[in-house]
Amino acid sequence: MSNKKPLISIILSAGAGTRMKSDIPKVLHKVLGESMLGWVIRTVEKFKPKKNIIVIGYKADSVKKDCEKSPYKNLDFAIQKKQLGSADALKAGITKVDSDFNGNILVLCGDTPLITEKTLTKLLTAHETTQNTVTILTAITGTPFSYGRIKRDATGNIGAIIEEKDASDEERNIQEINSGVYVFNFKALISAIDQVDCKNTKNEYYLTDAIKIIYQNSGKIGAYVTHDFSEILGINDKNALSTANQIKRTQINSDWIEKGVNIPFPDQVYIEASVKLGKDTTIQPGTTLKGDILIGKACDIGPNTFINDSIIKNNTKIKFSYVSKAKIGSDVKIGPFSHIRPDSKILDKAKVGNFTEIKNSIIGKGTKASHLSYIGDTELGNSVNIGAGTITCNYDGKNKFKTVIEDNCFIGSNTNLVAPVVIGKHSIIAAGSTINKNVPEKSLAIARSHQKNKPEWRKKNS
Ligand code: UD1
C-alpha cells in the first residue's frame, strides 16, 4: 500500500440527465434503495482516497443533501455552474485539488452505479504497474450503442475516444467502449484538460478528448478491459435504470443465498442493500424488504409481505403482511393480512393474526391477537388473549389515549376499550362489552345490555 501514489477521486455528477425525463437530478435516481451517486461513493470510499470530490451543478443543493446523508464524511463538493460537458465538469473538480498534488486522480461518473471495488482495484493496479499517464476502464460489447468508442492505432495503442454522435460508420462498429472511469496522472491531466475544446456535434467539452491530447503529447495510455460489461452500465434513461435495478437485485439476492439464506425464487423478491438476514431464513416470493432491516435466523418471511426499517429476531413467521418500523421478537407469528405500524414492539411467541392492525403498541410475550382487531397506543402484557373484533378506542377526535391490559387477561370478542383505560391482570372482559372504566385485577367485567328472549314471538307476529 505504502509505495502507492496518493489518490483523489472525482465523481462527475453535475448533469441534469435530460434523457431520464424527470425533475429529479439523474444521479439521485435510486437503485435498490440507494441513489446512483450513493453507490459510487460507497464503492470509492473503500479505497480511502485523500479526498473524494463530487462535482455538482444541476439541482446542486438536493444532490449535496443526499450525499450528506451517506455515512461518509470525507466528501468535498465542487460546483460546475453551467453544464458544458464532462471535461468542464472535471475542471471544476480539479479546482478542489492542491496544485502540487503528486498522485493519481480516479475519475468516475455518478451515473455508473454498478462499478465494483474489485474492478476498480484492477484498474488502479494496472495504472500503477504500467506507470501510464492515463488508464481507461473499457469493456468489449456487442451493443456499444451510446458509449464512446475506444479507437486504437495500427499498433493497438489507444489514440482517442470517439463519441457516438461524432463517430463515422466504421468507428461505430468498434466494440470496445469507454466506461467513463479513468485514472489520470494529475500533472498530465491538468495540462491536457486545458486544451480540450468544444468543436463537436454537441458543442460540449468532452473529457474523452483529453485522451487524444495525451496521445498527441506522447503520453502513455492504457486500458483495463473488464469482462463484465453490466458493471459499467451508464444509466442515461429509465430503461437502463430498470436494468441496473435488476442487476443489483440479482447480485444482492445471490450474495444472501451464498450466505445461507433461502430465496427459492430470487427474481420475485426485492431486498435492499441495507437489509441484513440470518442463515436458514426464507424469503418467499412477492416480498419487499426496504431500509434498515435486521432479520434473524430461521425466519419465514412472505409470501407477499412488505417490511421496512424493522428488527425481527429468530424463528419468526410473517405471511401476507405489512410491517413498518417495528421490533418483533423470536418465535412470533404474524399474518396472514396483518398491519404492524410504526413504534410497535411484539415480544417473543406472540401472535398477530388476520386483519389485525397494531400501532405504537407493545404486545407481550405469548400474547395473541389473532383476528380482526385494532390495537393502538396500547400496552398488552404477557399471555393476553385478544378476542376477534377487539378495538382499542384510542382517539377522541383530538387526542390519543393509552390502553393498558395487564398479564393473563382474556378480552372477549367484539370488545371496545375506550381509552384511557387499564384492565388489571387476570381479568376477563365479556364479549361485546364497551369498557370505559378501569377493571381491577382478577375481575369479570360485563358492559352490555341484558338479553331478553321472547318465547313464541315469531308465531304471534307472522
Ligand atoms: C460519457 C462519455 C462516454 C462514455 C459514457 C460512459 C463523455 C464526453 N462521454 O457519455 O465516452 O462511454 O460516459 O457512461 O464524457 N456531467 C457533468 N457535467 C456536464 C456533463 C456531464 O457533471 O456538463 C456528468 C454527468 O452528470 C454524468 C457524467 O458526467 O455523471 C457523464 O455525462 P453523460 O452526459 O452521462 O455522458 P454520456 O453521454 O453517458
Ligand code: CA
Ligand atoms: Ca452517462
